[in-house]
Amino acid sequence: MPEASELRFRRLLEGKRELTIAVKGRRSGGSHSLPVWFVLEGDTLHLLPVSGSDTNWYRNILKDPQMTLTTDDESLRVKARPIREKGLVEKTIESFGARYGAGEISRWYTKLDVAVEIALPKT
Secondary structure: OOEOOHHHHHHHHOOOOEEEEEEEOOOOOOEEEEEEEOEEEOOEEEEOOOOHHHOHHHHHHHHOOEEEEEEOOEEEEEEOEEEOOHHHHHHHHHHHHHHHOHHHHHHHOOOOOOEEEEEOOOO
């Protein structure tokens, strides 16, 4: 897969409901990929692990915060920042609720104690 420029990647995210993340397994060292919902606000991409701090991909980024984001066969290497501060997690939950609907968040997300931020390079 080709590596996208930050600006091109951001444009590819417009109108998308999900993207694919790939993280390094904390025990296996292998790459693990899965689709996730996201919210893009300014230069920050927000992710919400579906099982909160129990989510495997979240636990993996605690050991190695490097991840690859993929959409439309274009990839971007980024560094994830785990968020545990209650106020910031609540803000992320509100953003997800506004984008996907509060009912969908309560339907799919079983534990809401952490979030993830990814700072995209400024455009």
